[in-house]
Amino acid sequence: MYPENFRYTKEHEWVNVEGDTGTVGITSHAQEELGDIVYVDLPKVGSTAEKGKTLGSVESVKAVSDIYAPVSGEVVAVNELLATAPEKLNEDPHGLAWLVKIKLSAPAEAQELLSAADYQAYVGAE
Amino acid sequence: MLDTLGVSGIEELFAHLPAEVRFERTLDIPAGKSEYDIVDYFRARGEENANGYANFLGAGVYHHYRPVLVDTVVSRGEFLTSYTPYQAEISQGTLTTIFEFQTMICQLTGMDAANASMYDGSSALPEAAMMAMRVTGRDRVLVARSVHPEYREVLRTYALHQGMEVEEFGYDAESGLIDTADLDKKVNGQTAAVVLQSPNFFGIIENVKQAAAIAHAHGALLVFMFTEAVSLGLLEPPRDADIVAGELQSFAIPPSYGGPFAGILACKEKFIRQIPGRLVGETKDAHGNRAFCLTLSTREQHIRREKATSNICTNQALIALMATVFMTIYGKQGLRELASQNLSKAHYLAGKVRRRFSGPFFNEFAAVCNGRDAEKINQSLEKKKIVGGLALDRFYPELKNTMLLCCTEMIRRPQMDAVAEAFETAK
Numbered sequence: 058m059y060p061e062n063f064r065y066t067k068e069h070e071w072v073n074v075e076g077d078t079g080t081v082g083i084t085s086h087a088q089e090e091l092g093d094i095v096y097v098d099l100p101k102v103g104s105t106a107e108k109g110k111t112l113g114s115v116e117s118v119k120a121v122s123d124i125y126a127p128v129s130g131e132v133v134a135v136n137e138l139l140a141t142a143p144e145k146l147n148e149d150p151h152g153l154a155w156l157v158k159i160k161l162s163a164p165a166e167a168q169e170l171l172s173a174a175d176y177q178a179y180v181g182a183e
Numbered sequence: 184m185l186d187t188l189g190v191s192g193i194e195e196l197f198a199h200l201p202a203e204v205r206f207e208r209t210l211d212i213p214a215g216k217s218e219y220d221i222v223d224y225f226r227a228r229g230e231e232n233a234n235g236y237a238n239f240l241g242a243g244v245y246h247h248y249r250p251v252l253v254d255t256v257v258s259r260g261e262f263l264t265s266y267t268p269y270q271a272e273i274s275q276g277t278l279t280t281i282f283e284f285q286t287m288i289c290q291l292t293g294m295d296a297a298n299a300s301m302y303d304g305s306s307a308l309p310e311a312a313m314m315a316m317r318v319t320g321r322d323r324v325l326v327a328r329s330v331h332p333e334y335r336e337v338l339r340t341y342a343l344h345q346g347m348e349v350e351e352f353g354y355d356a357e358s359g360l361i362d363t364a365d366l367d368k369k370v371n372g373q374t375a376a377v378v379l380q381s382p383n384f385f386g387i388i389e390n391v392k393q394a395a396a397i398a399h400a401h402g403a404l405l406v407f408m409f410t411e412a413v414s415l416g417l418l419e420p421p422r423d424a425d426i427v428a429g430e431l432q433s434f435a436i437p438p439s440y441g442g443p444f445a446g447i448l449a450c451k452e453k454f455i456r457q458i459p460g461r462l463v464g465e466t467k468d469a470h471g472n473r474a475f476c477l478t479l480s481t482r483e484q485h486i487r488r489e490k491a492t493s494n495i496c497t498n499q500a501l502i503a504l505m506a507t508v509f510m511t512i513y514g515k516q517g518l519r520e521l522a523s524q525n526l527s528k529a530h531y532l533a534g535k536v537r538r539r540f541s542g543p544f545f546n547e548f549a550a551v552c553n554g555r556d557a558e559k560i561n562q563s564l565e566k567k568k569i570v571g572g573l574a575l576d577r578f579y580p581e582l583k584n585t586m587l588l589c590c591t592e593m594i595r596r597p598q599m600d601a602v603a604e605a606f607e608t609a610k
Contacts, residue, residue, distance in 0.1 A: 098456070116481055121490075
């Protein structure tokens, strides 16, 4: 269910680090809890993400939730698909519906995050 | 009641208050009057008003006809006495009127979405500027000097605590249009919004497309302001603008010493998440019937206070309803005819005096006083039961002996002839 090569936060974001860039999204558990997602508010390309600080927000039919940056760095890409098709976040949260790509300023940060197994155990217990 | 409380009188009730904070003598007000005396008093005061005067004052507040039906509708208890609907969807009647209001504002302005109204035009302007700051992530606002001077003051007041830098650009001394060279020089990559008003404070109709092109070339938004809503009945909607802010006083809202009025805020669909205030949307109820609901409420402070787009949560529902009824009564064709009458009358008078600016104008224009003092002209008009225009040097020291004159549908030809004559003869 949760890709082995991703790292996870207790706030239900994931990051997939490839080279010096981390792709960030929200987990399948998060989208399930939120319900039908109708709007995704993402930062601008070129803005700075700081680990643990608000990166954007996801609005569903029942709530708005902040997205917290799992890693720090510069936002180098945002997923334009979500502007017109926010429902993709319900359909493919670990794939097509990534949120942003961050050029890591502190690559070691990702290692502090949960592994897939740890996250699975965390949401199982929640 | 005093018996129930176990005190002997009013004195004892306040006995715990220290003597130094007590007001010891009796209030210096007249003794009570009978109802008859009171009605008589106010009737006499009312007669001191300039009733039956022709009015050439515009400058942001306009003397238009108020159809009788407006007060008939807004006086209904369902509208007059109801407070803001907190359980909004139960008040389908109120939501319907707001939805109609939003729809008509969009039709007039050429925008995709309009909110349920603002306090007035002057507070709608800074909200538009703050929207532009949120959209662009920039903090500089460039505002034309030909925007209503008091609106610019309100903008600067808001700016103080919003991290907003306000800079002004000039107007062309010959045409009265915005000085595009000055705008071009001052707009840059830090500019969130370029703000212009049309018709501007001098009554001049601006080239919105051209201003939008300059703003957009630098990634800034164009905020279009209006104070004379009737002009929208005839002029092209400001479709090239990104945000429209305006004042609806012209739509059956009485001048009332300056308020309450109703403002509007409308925008292109892509900025809808940044618009403050309530938005009513159309939906279907459980039985599939057409119904209305508050929508996109997450922008508002009752959902996420710290992330709200604005602290504006109140609007002028009853006053906005006056405008809604007005727009409904006039309709597209009626509003066009009304605007045409205004245009014709203003152009008739303008033909009899010397205009200060050469740019195209609607129902208001600046006239040169031929070396006469504007106040002297107004004093001579007052004797003829005519309220004259605004001496522009009050706000623009460089425009001495220049008077802003407005001609609405309420003005008749002999009154315009009297004004023209005063410009020649007033001593």
